Amino acid sequence: MKMVMPKMGMTMEEGTIVEWKKKDGEYVEKGEIILEIMTNKINIDVEAPDSGYLQILKHRDEIVLVDEPIAIIEKSPEEKLKELVELPAVSQEKKETEPMRVIPPESIPSPSVRGAGKIPVSPRAKILAEERNLSLDTIRGTGPEGAITEKDVLTALGEGRGVKAEIEEKGELEGGGILPGQEIPAEPGRHPGREVTNVSPLAERIAADRGIDLSLVEGTGIGGKITKEDVFRYLGTHKPEPAFTGMEKPHEIELEEFEEEIVEIEEKVIKEEIPEEVPEEEIVEEELPPEGEVPQIIEEITEREGEVMGEVPSPEEELPESALPAPHEPPKISGESIPLKGIRKLTAERMLRSKKEAPHLTLGMEADMTEATKLKNSLSVTYTDILVRATAMALKGHPMLNSTLSGDTIILRDEINIGIAVAREEDLLVPVIHNADTLSVKEISRMTKDLIKRTKNDQLTEKDVLDGTFTLSNLGMYSIDFFTPIINPPEAAILGVGAVSKKPVVIQDTIEIRERITLSLSFDHRIVNGMPAALFLKEIKTLLEHPYRLLVEEGS
Structure with a gap:
């Protein structure tokens, strides 16, 4: 029985073999956990679909497409034999001949009627x-x-x-x-x-x-x-026979038995295809130019080429080593070698796919965070919590930014599920806040804290990372002001968030010190044009500068 890479979600296209719990050739029971795979950056245990001997086809760290065979559960030895x-x-069908x-x-019994x-x-x-x-x-x-x-x-x-x-x-x-x-x-x-x-x-x-x-x-x-x-x-x-019955056992084909017949057939084909004699009238003798003309032409050509190109060395002459092309050797790089595998490899492949398939365009805009900072302190929440709430509200009025491209069709997503990029020591995960537009700032804060904690402890479930429709990446805590984030496929856009810092700002002909932030929106230009993307970013800016609207919407 073939065991294939299971499809664990609607958007899953491939999975990575993390670890086989059983060895190649070991007997497994149906329903027993025999494999751990990684898909959408989380690990999932897989059970044996049947009982039998395990023959592994795909090994650790291999990336396998959905429904592609990864192992075979062998039958019993008797059935295989x-x-x-x-x-x-x-076939009993009548042939042309x-x-x-x-x-x-007479010594052989008459043939019996055979079944199908x-x-x-x-x-x-x-x-x-x-x-x-x-x-x-x-x-x-x-x-x-x-x-x-x-x-x-x-x-x-x-x-x-x-x-x-x-x-x-x-x-x-x-x-x-x-x-x-x-x-x-x-x-x-x-x-x-x-x-x-x-x-x-x-x-x-x-x-x-x-x-x-x-x-x-x-x-x-x-x-x-x-x-x-x-x-x-x-x-x-x-296998020894219990008693002699005069019967033979079927066996493998030995090519030597048919060697003479094969040679006879080949000789027969050659004789049929090649006639023994060719009629004289079919033989055409090609006329050669008079003796001496061809060498003369060659000499003239050689002399003319020699004037332009110089003397051409004869085949017997060896070229100097300096004239030979140097063999191509890869440069030797010193240092530690770290294999690209696991989540890091999956992230690399997804980012490469995103940059190849989606024409990225990034818009930047500053927003005043003075009032949002006051709200953050009064509610004991984070800037990320406020930004998730503001982004979810803005997406309701700009559905093209909450869409995905499938072939030649743009699909406007029914739900607003915002993913938050969370960095770990060696990789990056994006847990998802589902139905973020229906949650209050405090609810978003509780959910964000839980997701970040479980991400750090490697406790995310499959549901936690599936069905994101928009991603938010905050590098402000690392003092980054502006960057160009890469879209998380198959989404249409991603919002990059910089650091909140105090800057002098001119307000009604006076200079004030205000809390400022830089937002960077990368979007798929196949789906969204520049103007609607700019309007979406401007609405987020307005909500951040008037954050109490986020609370009014909660009670409406």
Whole structure:
């Protein structure tokens, strides 16, 4: 069963593998937590969709698209073995060339009516029947569960010597099975009982469950590594038979058996495509210019080029090292190497995507924060709380700033969900205040404190970071006055907030010291033009300079 990257939210497009709780090849139970992924900058535990052996496809720190396979929950070894040795039933539809029908010898029972299910057919038998234009429904299989073997096909063609005679002569079954009383022979180069280390975890687990000596299994992986397919193949070819029944086991195709036929077919194709003799009238002799003319032309060209370019060195002459281009080598940089991974890598990719897809335009505007500072102190809230409230109110009158672009369609969002950029020691998260336009300044303050605390302690849930419609980034506490924030996709805009500082301001021909702040609005120019963006920013400025309107709106 395939296990895919789950879609944990409407906007989720990909997830990052954080940690596998189980090892490759380990048996897992359905509903057991086996994986931790990161999406939208939070970590989520994922359960096993089924029970079985875990085969990991995507590893730690890999970024995987939604619905892309990340692992396989293997079936039991018995079911997997059955898949390897059974082939789909041969189609019973009539082909363009009517197959040759051969009446089986009297010693072979007449063919029985086959159902529409799978008919076990060894690969050699299938290919041989197709090569000889023989329909498989005319053959009675003598292998396990009526499986058709190569010797069944040869017998039907009148070329077989009989299964039992050849088994008695060779002392073994075709698929590598053994007769009763025989020991399983060690393959060439194999030493029973020796320790094997070059083996996949899943293959080792299956071998242990089935009591298989891995020193007898031939590895076909990289560097001779033993894979699960090697173990299943060994199960199919070395499992002792309970009693001799004269039946053969289907087995893998050996190309050497058909080497002579392939050569004959290739020679036949070559003879058909290439005629033995070419008619003389088709041979056209190209006339050459009189002797001496071509060298003369070449000499003239060489002389003219030599006047302009100088002498051209002959191929035998070696160019000086100074004339050869220097090999390109990456510059050697000294210092500590820090891998770009986790949330830092996800943030980098989202920011790059934003700058590539959305044409950014940033507007700046100063606002007087003298009255807002008084309100902040009286309510015991922060500048961020007041700014969230003012932004939410302004967005109600400017819905284009609270939208997203999907293909060729602009979607005006029903909710106003404002994300707050919160910096941690090594990364950045954006928890979301949902329905911010319906909350009072005090409610926003309580919610902001809770979100920031849980962000610092890595306790955010998936809901806390999903469905943001607008983002606010405040760098004022770091004495930053102005910056150009990058839009948080798929949103349409982001508001950058600078430091509140005292500045001299001219008011009615007098100079006063006032609290001032600089706001910077970055927006997606595909969605919003300059004028509506400027009007939106001006409304935020007005609300901040008359902050008691924020309280009046709460009671209305």
